[in-house]
Amino acid sequence: VSARSLRYYEAQGLLEARRGTNGYRAYDEDAVASVRKIRAxxxxxxxxxxxxxxLPCARGEQGGFDWCAELRAILDGELADLDEQIEALRRSRGALVGLLAER
Structure with a gap:
């Protein structure tokens, strides 16, 4: 993971880093697990x-997820949104195929 990505995750409120006396960010094992989850x-x-x-409810062991009700509900909603987008793209594709068939 790049330093830029880590800074971005921190700026987005997804990750917290300790600062050493030298001012550098330091990440513990929990942060490493969080980064794996963020990337997934x-x-x-x-x-x-x-x-x-x-993310607060996605604190499972070794990069896994604890499926709390809130996480499950949000992911189910995201999946439904993706299904709607896929269907809209299929309709658009069908319309384009129809237009091309008229040539």
């Missing part, structure tokens, strides 16, 4: 705003 949630398409909401 980002790969799943969640925004940093949504991740900030669910």
């Amino acid at each position: 949630l980002l790969r799943a398409g969640l925004s940093t705003e949504v991740i900030r909401q669910v």
